[in-house]
Amino acid sequence: MNETMVTIVGNVATKPVFRETPSGPMVRFRLAMTSRFFDRAAQNWRDGHTNFFTVWAWRSLAANVASSVSVGEPLLVRGRLKVRSEERGGQSWTSADIEALAVGHDLSRGTSAFRRTSRVTVEPGAMAERQDPSGQPDAGSQLPDNEPQFELPAPAAVREPEPAA
Missing domain, CATH: 2.40.50.140 (Nucleic acid-binding proteins)
Known part of the structure; x- marks a missing residue:
C-alpha cells in the first residue's frame, strides 16, 4: 500500500x-x-x-x-x-x-490538559483497582484483571549535601 x-x-x-x-x-x-x-x-x-x-x-x-x-x-x-x-x-x-x-x-503555541478516556468495556466484577505510584487507589479508574499493571520505580532517595568540615 x-x-x-x-x-x-x-x-x-x-x-x-x-x-x-x-x-x-x-x-x-x-x-x-x-x-x-x-x-x-x-x-x-x-x-x-x-x-x-x-x-x-x-x-x-x-x-x-x-x-x-x-x-x-x-x-x-x-x-x-x-x-x-x-x-x-x-x-x-x-x-x-x-x-x-x-x-x-501544537504545544509550541500554548498549553493543553490531557484526560485519558476509557478504552475497554469489561464485565462487572472483572476489575482491579489501579493504584498511583504512592500505592493509593486511583479513584474511579480501574483496569481489567488480565491487563498488565506496571509499577513506577520508587524515586531515588534525595540526599542532603554534607556540611563542609
Missing part, C-alpha cells in the same frame, strides 16, 4: 462536525495552513499562501477530537493525504483531504 503520509501544522478553520455513522463515530473539520517567509527587503516575516485541508477522523479519535478541538486552535495532524478532483454542475475543483491517524494541540 503506497499511501502518502503527511504531518500538517495549522489552525482549525471550521467547527468540528460530529456524526454517528453505521461504521462508527466520525468527525470532520477544515484546517488552515499558512506558510510564512522572511522578506529580506522589508526585513520582516510575511504570510504566504494559505492551504485548506478537510480532516476526517473516525471511531475513538473522532469522539476525542469533537470534545477537545475548537475553531482557531493550533493543531498538528498526522494522516493519509487524499487529493480528489471532482466535477459537478459544470464546475470542477480539487480538494485535499487528510484521514487523520493522530491529532494534537
Whole structure:
C-alpha cells in the first residue's frame, strides 16, 4: 500500500462536525495552513499562501477530537493525504483531504490538559483497582484483571549535601 503520509501544522478553520455513522463515530473539520517567509527587503516575516485541508477522523479519535478541538486552535495532524478532483454542475475543483491517524494541540503555541478516556468495556466484577505510584487507589479508574499493571520505580532517595568540615 503506497499511501502518502503527511504531518500538517495549522489552525482549525471550521467547527468540528460530529456524526454517528453505521461504521462508527466520525468527525470532520477544515484546517488552515499558512506558510510564512522572511522578506529580506522589508526585513520582516510575511504570510504566504494559505492551504485548506478537510480532516476526517473516525471511531475513538473522532469522539476525542469533537470534545477537545475548537475553531482557531493550533493543531498538528498526522494522516493519509487524499487529493480528489471532482466535477459537478459544470464546475470542477480539487480538494485535499487528510484521514487523520493522530491529532494534537501544537504545544509550541500554548498549553493543553490531557484526560485519558476509557478504552475497554469489561464485565462487572472483572476489575482491579489501579493504584498511583504512592500505592493509593486511583479513584474511579480501574483496569481489567488480565491487563498488565506496571509499577513506577520508587524515586531515588534525595540526599542532603554534607556540611563542609
